[in-house]
Amino acid sequence: MPPMLIKSDKPITGVDPALVPFRTLTSGARMPAIGLGTFGSDHVSHDVVAEAVKYAASIGYRHFDCASVYGNEEQIGRTFKAMFHNGLRRDEVWITSKLWNDKHGENDVISSCEKSLSDLQADYLDLYLVHWPFPNHHPPGCDVSARFENAVPYIHENYMKTWRKMEELVDLGLVRHIGTSNMTVPKLKLVLRDARIQPAVNEMELHPHFQQPELFQFVVDNGIQPIGYCPLGSPGRPERDRTPEDTAPTEDPVIIEIARHHGVNPAAVCIKWAVQRGQTPIPFSVNHYRDNLECVTRDPLSAGEMQAIAKLDRNCRLIKGQVFLWKDGQTWEALWDVNGEITPP
Numbered sequence: 001m002p003p004m005l006i007k008s009d010k011p012i013t014g015v016d017p018a019l020v021p022f023r024t025l026t027s028g029a030r031m032p033a034i035g036l037g038t039f040g041s042d043h044v045s046h047d048v049v050a051e052a053v054k055y056a057a058s059i060g061y062r063h064f065d066c067a068s069v070y071g072n073e074e075q076i077g078r079t080f081k082a083m084f085h086n087g088l089r090r091d092e093v094w095i096t097s098k099l100w101n102d103k104h105g106e107n108d109v110i111s112s113c114e115k116s117l118s119d120l121q122a123d124y125l126d127l128y129l130v131h132w133p134f135p136n137h138h139p140p141g142c143d144v145s146a147r148f149e150n151a152v153p154y155i156h157e158n159y160m161k162t163w164r165k166m167e168e169l170v171d172l173g174l175v176r177h178i179g180t181s182n183m184t185v186p187k188l189k190l191v192l193r194d195a196r197i198q199p200a201v202n203e204m205e206l207h208p209h210f211q212q213p214e215l216f217q218f219v220v221d222n223g224i225q226p227i228g229y230c231p232l233g234s235p236g237r238p239e240r241d242r243t244p245e246d247t248a249p250t251e252d253p254v255i256i257e258i259a260r261h262h263g264v265n266p267a268a269v270c271i272k273w274a275v276q277r278g279q280t281p282i283p284f285s286v287n288h289y290r291d292n293l294e295c296v297t298r299d300p301l302s303a304g305e306m307q308a309i310a311k312l313d314r315n316c317r318l319i320k321g322q323v324f325l326w327k328d329g330q331t332w333e334a335l336w337d338v339n340g341e342i343t344p345p
């Protein structure tokens with residue numbers, strides 16, 4: 001059933017934002033250790049997502065993961081404007097946006113960020129990410145067979161040209177931090193070698209069935225905060241991101257048993273595990289956002305439960321990214337450097 005617009009304007013009791021854990025970045029900035037995802041997965045309308053942002057802020061969320069490609073920054077911007085008009089200070093909220101793949105060109109990065117700033121009605125972003133390390137893009141709502149006709153592999157020299165512009169955004173004061181997303185260890189090693197401003201975060205898929213232990217450790221060891229997307233296994237993800245072998249962490253019997261023990265739903269266990277492990281989950285929700293925030297403020301998982309969940313990793317990547325492949329006959333693994341080296345062109 002499609003989610004309903006929330007009609008009530010009654011005050012809603014929520015979570016004291018001071019009780020929500022936070023991460024300290026190498027800059028000293030504090031980022032709330034859970035955020036609200038805002039990708040409607042091609043089926044939740046922009047207005048419904050913006051409405052969820054409004055109510056999520058009213059019950060204590062202070063971190064919002066946005067992106068130009070989600071198509072809803074204008075609607076979310078109207079929500080932000082109202083929030084700030086009603087007394088919330090800009091510096092109390094963490095706003096992330098992302099550079100879409102069709103804007104990697106040196107002349108496009110700054111204007112694309114300015115468009116997000118204008119849509120989001122913000123003077124600056126706390127974090128701006130390069131959404132994918134490829135300039136290959138796809139139309140909204142496409143299926144898994146869609147391919148960009150001028151698709152190319154990862155070209156480090158080009159990525160660094162984009163990154164220099166990202167650095168300029170920091171110099172200009174338009175963004176406070178810059179970061180990467182959907183990267184691999186070999187690609188990040190090159191970026192760390194060549195960047196003037198190091199990535200502050202890396203956004204990556206992370207849930208109990210896809211824990212990415214090597215990449216996770218690499219980013220932590222390099223002072224980069226891991227932000228975990230699809231923390232619940234993205235049950236509402238678009239059709240193009242589904243394959244028969246995918247598994248659902250919220251249906252794992254171990255997660256279900258731990259949830260029963262704590263008297264919460266399995267989603268809460270995935271979120272508690274993420275925060276306690278050290279990543280920042282950004283669950284999307286227009287119906288359950290209150291539970292998702294509350295669960296990180298009380299009743300932590302025990303060391304034994306954390307260990308039991310660590311053993312659930314199935315290396316089950318859900319967002320495989322097939323639409324970004326650059327050559328006929330490739331499989332999605334080519335995007336993820338699974339042999340430990342950047343996949344040759």
Ligand SMILES: NC(=O)c1ccc[n+]([C@@H]2O[C@H](COP(=O)([O-])OP(=O)(O)OC[C@H]3O[C@@H](n4cnc5c(N)ncnc54)[C@H](OP(=O)(O)O)[C@@H]3O)[C@@H](O)[C@H]2O)c1
Nearest residue numbers: 037038039229230231232233234236267283284286287288
């Ligand atoms: N950097 C990237 O490339 C990238 C890629 C993918 C996603 N992301 C970001 O990560 C965010 C999260 O990923 P995602 O939306 O794909 O997946 P997700 O957060 O794992 O799952 C969201 C789904 O779970 C449901 N849900 C949320 N809380 C629940 C609860 N407590 N109980 C039961 N169901 C619950 C939501 O339904 P309801 O709305 O009904 O609550 C929604 O269908 C995105 O919104 C986006 O901001 C980034």
